[in-house]
Amino acid sequence: MAGVRALGSLSRLTTRRYTLFPGVTRRTFRVAACMMARTHVNYEIKGDVAVVRMNDPNARVNTLSVQMQREMTEVMDEIWGNNAVQSVVLISSKPGSFIAGADISMIQACKTAEEVTSLSQEGQKMFEKIEKSPKPIVAAINGSCLGGGLEFAIACQYRIATKSKKTVLGCPEVMLGLLPGAGGTQRLPKMVGIPSGFDMVLTGRSIRPDKAKKMGLVHQLVDTLGPGLKSPEERTIEYLEEVAVEAARGLAKKQILLTKEKGLMQKIQDYVMSYPFVRQQIYNTVQKKVMKQTKGLYPAPLKIIECVKAGLEQGPTAGYLAEAQNFGKLAMTSESTALIGLYHGQVTCKKNRFGTPEKEVKTLAILGAGLMGAGIAQVSVDKGIHTILKDTTVEGLSRGEQQVYKGLNDKTKKRSMTSFERDSFLSNLTGQLDYNGFNKADMIIEAVFEDLNIKHKVLKEVEAVIPPQCIFATNTSALPIKDIAAVSKRPEKVIGMHYFSPVDKMQLLEIITTDKTSKDTTASAVAVGLKQGKVIIVVGDGPGFYTTRCLAPMLAEAVRVLQEGVDPKKLDSLTTGFGFPVGAATLADEVGIDVAAHVAEDLGKAFGSRFGGGNVEVLKSMVDKGFKGRKSGKGCYIYQPGLKRRDVNPEALEILESYKLTPNAAVSSDSDIQYRLVSRFVNEAVLCLQEGILANPVEGDIGAVFGLGFPPCLGGPFRFVDSFGADKLVEKMRKFEEVFGNQFTPCQLLLDHAKDPSKKFHK
């Protein structure tokens, strides 16, 4: 029943399984249908069963494009008109995809809400015909069945799915700021019950086949096959078709009945749901949850609730109308544009723009078995990379190995991995205290303490034992790579790989190249990151690179706000209210106050007063008292194991009190505080683009959202400037500048955009 968790849902959006709405941007050119053979949909009649096969020749996955829809309509009309056919099987010829969703470019091409609404209504009509088909239709699902694909499938009379790992069912539209616009909000709650229905459409969560069977979303499951007389993929689809054809015959002959015996729990649930009062309670609860989690910043979930409610309370006509109209409205929102932009950006950042590396990394050695080192090891061993984890002490190594084990074992507990898989993945891990075997390593990632001298020592030690082609990657969040590389004998092999903590949960990897880093080294680092399942941005070298550099001024501002007497809880609610998934004070605790102090000091030195704001001494005093954030149990808040509720740390308040600043009423309203925090973040991001640290705005947006939790509904700092207006942002910054000085001076690129409104970061 969880509503949309902004960051959570986005992170789900990027799991590899979700190949929804792929980048099929080319529109199929229109040729009179009668003049051209069908290319996307064809059918074969097997006895009395018509087998309809979908295969988009231009893409890796099937989408409900204009062409696909038109050919499908033609084919279905022919089948309905053919008296020899008693039933129909609908199947995809593509191994990994049934239908991955609607063609997103179709929606993006629309100029008005009305246009989108009529698209939705066309879809609704088509699926209504499918639903009312006099000849039973069996959807035979192998691979992704998402969005419009799922709506198609649930309009069919019967569904059979393979147990393939690639088979997932879901409606991820909400993650793009949309809603299932072709009957999904109407049919799903009826099919799987109101609570599960809400869960599916509001979270966009993907459902695996076994769960789908339990929920009643599919009727029958088919196993995947191994090697036989054909390749496993090919034969599995054939087998699925054979089983589906049998089922279709059974349905036509009424040997298979669609009225299913309901379980006791189901009966009770249905009975309870028959009371309008109960339903009203559910709507309210769901609405409350959504509001709590989205702060009202995401319109899609609210519209979805509206549509489901309309259908259940006022009947299908009202329901379908509400669905189509709301779909149109949502498609025109800036939130949807932002989320779709992030989706496209994330697809881009899952590609290696540096080409294929000369040598694949098969053996990876990680130095330092701390949180980061062990996290990197965890995401490597389960991808089949032989990983050496080296630490200097037995205790440190043991802790690190335990972390890797626990990370994998938790997956076993959640049953996304078998204990056997866990064991065989763990066999890729070698824990050790010496440099044994480093002569066979293809890449080293060091994750030792953030101290230039230690990094130098490690680099020299390692370079003495590794082979010449081995890459040396350093996991640092702020130390410039060229400084680390200064002592290297082969600086072309040195690169920065900035992972985010916790490594197994955070999707971003920031790769930092110096002007000496070779292209092949970069290609190799990106390839490893992609293998580890990361979304990757490649940025230039400099203090704080991109992500840390953007975060630092915002945290400095947050400290100033705290010094001005704003309570940490209030600060958190202001930032989350703006759309950040984690409040600024909590974020500081999570990052670590000591790390924050360290970074603030380093970057302060590098960038001067522009990075000022709050007094660094505040952080230092906190560190002196042992308030290092969550890891030490105390920071801005007090953390007690087992307790979810946390109180503000009174001793931290005392420190703040001693550094108290008097707020200036002109720039201290809630909204002002929000913009003070955000504008410094955004300005620094734009400056990074201006200085060439960032290669393009897309990577800037992805880095900010996936690495730092910049509000996904705003789509990242660059999209925010586009939609908010550079001129308005500059205006606000000028106001702050008057009070605080150069920390709020807009950078040149931002000024250029403010002057010329036609300039946009995203086309």
Add this chain to the structure above:
Amino acid sequence: MASMLLTSLRCSPLTSVQAAQFAARSISTSVHLQAQAKSKKTLAKPGVKNIVLVDGVRTPFLLSGTTYADLMPHDLARAALQGLLNRTGLPKDAVDYIVYGTVIQEVKTSNVAREAALGAGFSDKTPAHTVTMACISSNQAMTTAAGLIAAGQCDAVVAGGVEFMSDVPIRHSRKMRKTMLSLNKAKTLGARLSLLGSIRLAHLAPELPAVAEFSTAETMGHSADRLAAAFGVTRLEQDEFALRSHTLAKKAQDSGLLSDVIGFKVPGKDIVSKDNGIRPSNMEQMAKLKPAFIKPHGTVTAANSSFLTDGASAVLIMSEEKALAMGYKPKAYLRDFVYVSQDPKDQLLLGPTYATPKVLEKSGLTLNDIDVFEFHEAFAGQIMANLKAMESDWFAQTYMGRKTKVGAPPMEKFNTWGGSLSLGHPFAATGCRLVTTVAHRLQKEGGQYGLVAACAAGGQGHAMVIEAYPQ
């Protein structure tokens, strides 16, 4: 031969007895020569001892839960060992070593080989150990014996296998076991009571053993069904093959061909002397059954799978010199053998496909040289899938790294006295049955080479070439 002839010619006039002897000898000589002519070559290798199968026996294979229900595994093993002693007249102290296979272990007799040997009256000076390799456990026992002889460490070894599915170890849950073990260590009454108090209802749920892969948690029947589907084996083909197995087994039983079966007086019950799982049905009856594993569209049913069986088998393996020195007439040579293993998920039961070409190559034979095939029939679908895989160039090239297929055995040479589907399949006893059957069929049918192949849980497989002993 020529000198013999000369001698006899010189010693004329012949007595009638001598004449008869001469005649008999010359006939036998000519038979021998014929066999030699048919045999393109013998598989004996220079520098390697010839290892022979002297004889093999087995208890009747019974459906689990029938007449053997109240026994223990070593009782069955004892019966097989005693039967072997009786059949061969072997002095009990002439055996150097005993190797026995078992799959589901009775925890009380974890080295079932030793318990059975002692109980069967073998000398207590004869060491015995137990091996396990799923359905090819007794194959492993036999090849272990062959290894001991080839290495010159032993001259006469008894190998065998036993499986007793009427009673399998059902355990307490891990939580309960932990509590019970802690209870032993608890010193005070209070500590004991608090431990007892910690027992919850969930602790009482027992753990049942399953015929499932540990690595994939998939039951074997489920895997067999998927395998059949992968090779496009239909339900009809499977039912037909199962029916063939039962029909041939019935025929073999009725015509007394299953001479490896020994009678066994079960305490408190009658003497058992026949396998009781052979039940030729008809296609209509078999078609009525619902799939047992993959529902509703699977093809593997109770009728086309091997059933849970109790049984034990034993063979006497010796070096050729020793056998001849002890006056035995061996039944067959045990020649080259291989073990193979592959993906335990998707190729769990494809052992014969991988093992057959390998062992043939090792022996320098082709499929056409083989006169007798005995394959372990775990499921009709598994056999059909293996036959199709062996017949496929694509499979050989894509998955086995071979240039061409090995080819499928011709059905008229294949499991003609029934197989595991009909005779039964006591996991660890089947291997010896296969080898003994090959030896008997070679004798009966006058062939020279036989091939045994079997699949086993864990995605493993085995094959062995057997050569008829010159008659």
